[in-house]
Amino acid sequence: MCGxxxxxxxxxxxxxxxSGLSKLEYRxxxxxxxxxxxxxxxxxxxxxxxxxxxxxxxxxxxxxGSMGIGHTxxxxxxxxxxxxxxxxxxxxxxxxxxxxxxxxxxxxxKIELEQKGVTFASETDTEVIAHLLAEHxxxxxxxxxxxxxxRLQGSYSLGVMTEYEPDKLVAVRQSSPLVIGAxxxxxxxxxxxxxxxxxxxEVYILEDGDLAILTQEGVSxxxxxxxxxxACKLMHIDWSADQVExxxxxxxxLKEIHEQPLTLRNTMLGRINDQNEVIFPELAHAAGAFQHVxxxxxxxxxTAFHAGLVGSTVLEKLTRIPVQCDIASExxxxxxIITERTLVIVVSQSGETADTLAxxxxxxxxxxxxxxxxxxxTSSVARDAxxxxxxxxxxxxxxxxxxxxxxxxxAFYLFSIYLAQERQTLSTELHTKLVQGLKALPVQVEKxxxxxxxxxxxxxxxxxxxxxxxxxRGLDYAVALEGSLKLKEISYIHSEAYAAGELKHxxxxxxxxxxxxIALATHMDLYEKTVSNIKEVKARGAHVMxxxxxxxxxxxxxxxxxCFIPPSHHLLAPILAVVPLQLISYYASLALENDIDxxxxxxxxxxxE
Numbered sequence: 330m331c332g333x334x335x336x337x338x339x340x341x342x343x344x345x346x347x348s349g350l351s352k353l354e355y356r357x358x359x360x361x362x363x364x365x366x367x368x369x370x371x372x373x374x375x376x377x378x379x380x381x382x383x384x385x386x387x388x389x390x391x392x393x394g395s396m397g398i399g400h401t402x403x404x405x406x407x408x409x410x411x412x413x414x415x416x417x418x419x420x421x422x423x424x425x426x427x428x429x430x431x432x433x434x435x436x437x438x439k440i441e442l443e444q445k446g447v448t449f450a451s452e453t454d455t456e457v458i459a460h461l462l463a464e465h466x467x468x469x470x471x472x473x474x475x476x477x478x479x480r481l482q483g484s485y486s487l488g489v490m491t492e493y494e495p496d497k498l499v500a501v502r503q504s505s506p507l508v509i510g511a512x513x514x515x516x517x518x519x520x521x522x523x524x525x526x527x528x529x530x531e532v533y534i535l536e537d538g539d540l541a542i543l544t545q546e547g548v549s550x551x552x553x554x555x556x557x558x559x560a561c562k563l564m565h566i567d568w569s570a571d572q573v574e575x576x577x578x579x580x581x582x583l584k585e586i587h588e589q590p591l592t593l594r595n596t597m598l599g600r601i602n603d604q605n606e607v608i609f610p611e612l613a614h615a616a617g618a619f620q621h622v623x624x625x626x627x628x629x630x631x632t633a634f635h636a637g638l639v640g641s642t643v644l645e646k647l648t649r650i651p652v653q654c655d656i657a658s659e660x661x662x663x664x665x666i667i668t669e670r671t672l673v674i675v676v677s678q679s680g681e682t683a684d685t686l687a688x689x690x691x692x693x694x695x696x697x698x699x700x701x702x703x704x705x706x707t708s709s710v711a712r713d714a715x716x717x718x719x720x721x722x723x724x725x726x727x728x729x730x731x732x733x734x735x736x737x738x739x740a741f742y743l744f745s746i747y748l749a750q751e752r753q754t755l756s757t758e759l760h761t762k763l764v765q766g767l768k769a770l771p772v773q774v775e776k777x778x779x780x781x782x783x784x785x786x787x788x789x790x791x792x793x794x795x796x797x798x799x800x801x802r803g804l805d806y807a808v809a810l811e812g813s814l815k816l817k818e819i820s821y822i823h824s825e826a827y828a829a830g831e832l833k834h835x836x837x838x839x840x841x842x843x844x845x846x847i848a849l850a851t852h853m854d855l856y857e858k859t860v861s862n863i864k865e866v867k868a869r870g871a872h873v874m875x876x877x878x879x880x881x882x883x884x885x886x887x888x889x890x891x892c893f894i895p896p897s898h899h900l901l902a903p904i905l906a907v908v909p910l911q912l913i914s915y916y917a918s919l920a921l922e923n924d925i926d927x928x929x930x931x932x933x934x935x936x937x938e
Contacts, residue, residue, distance in 0.1 A: 331415070331429040333507075334524050335398040335488040337498050337543050338515025343392050346399035347384060349517070349524035352726075354380050354401050354927060359409035363387075364416040364425045365397035369495050371425050375414035379927075396498065398488040400427040407452030417456045419463035420448060423492045426462070428455040429520055430485035430505040438480065458487065470494045471551075474501065474540060478553055484683060486535075488518055498543040501553075502535040506681045506709065509533040509541055509548055511563060516543040522566055522707075523724050530566045534707045535559075564707065580925045582727035582819070586911050587778055590771040592732045593904070595721040596739045597767060605764045607747040615716050618698065619748055622672045626665065626697075627654040628688045629676035632730040632814065633737060637676050638807035639903050640741030646900070647749040647759075657684040660691075667695040674700045674744075678725060678733040680708020689713060702740045704733050718744060727926045729818045731911050734811065735774075735904050742767060742901065766898045770905070773895040777908045784892055784909045787874055788916030791822065791845045798839070799826040799910075800866070801849035802859050808903045809849055812910030819918040819928045829862035842870035847910070850877045850884060851894065851902040863887045876906055 332353025336345045346363045354361075361383045362375025372392050376382040380401060400415035407413035415427045432438070435454035438461065443449070447460050458477060465476040470491055484504035490497075500507055500518045510517035510525035510532050517525045518541070522532060533550065535541060539559050541550045550559040578584035602608050625644060627637035634656055641654040655665070657675070667673070673692040677685045680703040689699050689710065701714035704722045711717045720736035746763060749755035791797060797816060799809035806828045813826035827836050829848070840846070846866050850859040856877075863873055864887055875888035878896050885891055894905040918925045 331403055331427075332401045332520045332524070333398065333415075333427045333429050333486060333488050333518070334400075334520075335427075335490075335498050335500065335518040335543070336515065337396045338512065338545055339395055340515065342394050342397040343387060345517075345528070346397055347380070347387070348527065349519055350380055350399050350401045352524040353519065353521055359402050360411070360414035361399070361401045362414045362416055363392065363397055363399040364427075364490065365392035365394040366490065366492070366495050367392055367394040369492060371418070371422065371490065371492055373416055373418070373425070375411055375416070377409055377411050377414065396490065396495070398425065398427045398490055398498065400488075405431055405454075413451045413453050415453075415455060417451060417453060417459050419459040421463060424459045424462040424466070425490050426455060426459045427488040428458060428485055429507075430503070431483045432457060432481055432485065433483035434481070458489075462489065462491070466491070466493065468493075470497065470499055471540070471542060474499055475553060475556075478503070478540070486520060496544055500535065500541040500543065502539050503537050504683070504686070506679075507535045509535065509543065509550075511548065514545050516545075516548055518543065523726070526566065531563055532566055533561045533563060534712075535561065536712070537709075580727065580915075582729055582731060582915055582925050585725055585727055585732045586908070586915065588723070589732045589735050589908065590775045590778075592722045592736050593739055593771045593774065595723070596736045597743070598721070600743055601764060601768070605761065606750060607743050607764070609718065609743070609747055611718065612716055612747075617751075618716075619672060619751060621670050622650060623670045624666075624668070625650055625652040625672045625674060626660070626667070626692070627652065627674045627676065628657045628660050628685060628692075629654075630657045630682055630684055632734045632811060633676040633678060633682075633685075635807055635811040635814065636734055636737035636741065637674070638810065639738055639804055640674070640676075640745070642804055642807070643741055643745045643900055644748070647745045647755055648752055649754050650748075650752075655688075657682065657688045660688040667692055667697045669696040671697040672700060673697045674702060675710055675714065676702045676737055677708070677710050678704045678720075678722075678730055678737075680705040680710035682710070686710060686713070700744075702737055702744075704736065728928055728931050729815055729914070729925075731815075735907065738904050739767070739770070762898050763900065766901045769897065770901065773897065773905055774908055776895055777905060780892075781912050784912050785916045787890055787892075788913045789920045791913075792820070792917050792920040794822055794845050796839070797822055797824040797845040797847070798836075798866075798871075799824065799847045799849070800829040800832065800859075800862060801826075802829045802855040802862070803852045804900070804903050805829075805849035805851055805855075805859070805906065808906045808910070809847070811907055812847065812914070815911055815914035816917065818931060819914055819923060819925050820921055821923065821929070822917065829859055832862055832865055837865060837869060840866050840869040840871050844871045845874070846871040847874045847876065847913070848888065849906055850875060850881065851906050852899045853878075854899070856881070860884065860887055876909055878902070
């Protein structure tokens with residue numbers, strides 16, 4: 330997973346490329362590099378490690394020009410190093426390439442090229458593209474690109490330039506996101522809109538199989554398969570540059586945690602009418618489409634999968650339709666039973682998650698309708714789905730997802746009520762309680778955030794722990810899974826989440842004196858059982874932090890520390906209960922002096938399988 334940028338125009342390109350890469354560093358940060366056309370010759374500068382290393386290098390030896398491409402890398406083929414950093418060139422240095430994705434048949438192509446006398450400088454799959462371009466070039470970069478693309482298997486977005494044609498950049502998309510930004514006499518390309526937003530809000534969202542030629546005069550976009558012009562329309566993006574800046578916060582993660590009340594308001598906006606009915610204007614074309622659904626699959630990865638676990642329980646309870654939540658990377662390989670009466674709900678913050686896209690495509694092939702819950706309405710998931718619910722969380726920059734997760738939860742609550750209304754499976758009393766509860770959530774989350782210092786001291790106390798355990802029952806277990814993932818992602822403290830009722834079936838063997846345990850107890854119908862499970866770990870020496878609803882002061886007798894969340898309907902408690910867990914993860918990582926927004930070995934948007 331990587332981020333690419335490109336620019337052609339009249340301005341000095343180096344600061345534009347570096348600024349764009351800084352917005353994409355969440356996508357990869359093992360190494361970075363740029364290539365600039367300087368007096369008709371391509372000059373390259375790249376450095377292992379964070380983008381800051383490249384910036385220092387360029388301060389000493391700047392590159393001057395008005396056309397260039399850049400790349401920030403998260404290693405897949407070849408270890409992080411200067412040699413393996415992008416951009417890559419052919420042997421002559423005339424063709425320069427940056428690449429996001431994987432060339433699955435690169436070894437076959439590499440062997441073929443080596444037999445022809447080509448010498449490779451790196452361990453990467455990307456380098457074969459540069460050598461293939463040199464082999465196929467006969468005076469026209471567009472034609473050479475078409476020939477090369479026919480030979481590539483896998484997923485990729487490409488930025489290409491050559492000294493032979495110093496007036497153009499080439500951008501190609503295949504199963505990996507790429508956008509083109511349009512300015513006045515200047516054009517941009519990037520893996521993500523956030524890299525362009527400070528320069529332009531007018532963008533083309535490339536589709537799979539699109540090849541774009543960028544010059545100072547304009548952009549032409551062609552369908553590779555047919556050779557015909559692509560039906561790609563210029564779009565206006567409403568995001569502002571301020572939304573991708575930290576503002577007064579030390580880290581994007583903390584900023585995004587504190588943005589959750591606003592995010593929840595935005596996700597609800599226009600979706601609850603004056604009669605307290607849940608409506609989805611974007612699903613108006615789907616009227617009656619869900620009446621005959623007899624099975625629902627929720628398919629997602631990572632944090633989105635945890636949102637799906639909550640969603641599956643809520644959907645099944647309110648609609649009485651069987652619901653199953655699957656990890657996207659496993660879903661299509663287990664040959665699930667899908668029919669025309671199956672609804673598949675795919676969840677992805679970026680809308681570009683490779684495994685989720687593949688699961689969606691397989692579901693549609695078998696006749697299912699697909700509903701996408703995503704934060705990016707211009708993404709591949711959104712464009713390919715039959716129905717789309719946008720979470721409206723705004724850009725999320727930190728690798729560890731927070732506000733996107735709670736927005737996904739809220740989207741599930743809203744859709745569950747919407748579908749229950751359509752199927753008439755929801756009592757008036759429960760409907761009223763849930764809608765009132767949803768409306769109260771933004772203010773309640775604000776209240777949790779006001780008490781952040783209550784968990785900060787606890788978070789600092791666990792920074793030296795070898796292992797930490799999360800336990801919960803019902804929806805608390807799903808939230809425990811998300812809390813454990815957050816802690817692992819950014820603090821690197823080993824943690825596990827367990828259904829509390831399973832403790833006696835083996836897990837208790839891991840509990841010893843002073844083992845930190847975070848116990849969620851927000852469900853009153855399971856409260857006493859959870860307290861019993863807490864006593865089991867306490868009896869074996871665990872140090873327990875309890876998270877429960879205000880009023881459950883009796884829990885103080887069973888735990889060492891406690892965090893209260895505002896009272897709500899138990900189905901809605903996951904949105905409130907996860908906020909202290911997010912803060913615990915953040916402050917533990919802060920105490921450990923980790924790079925919170927860019928945790929090791931991880932990337933924000935997983936665009937390869």
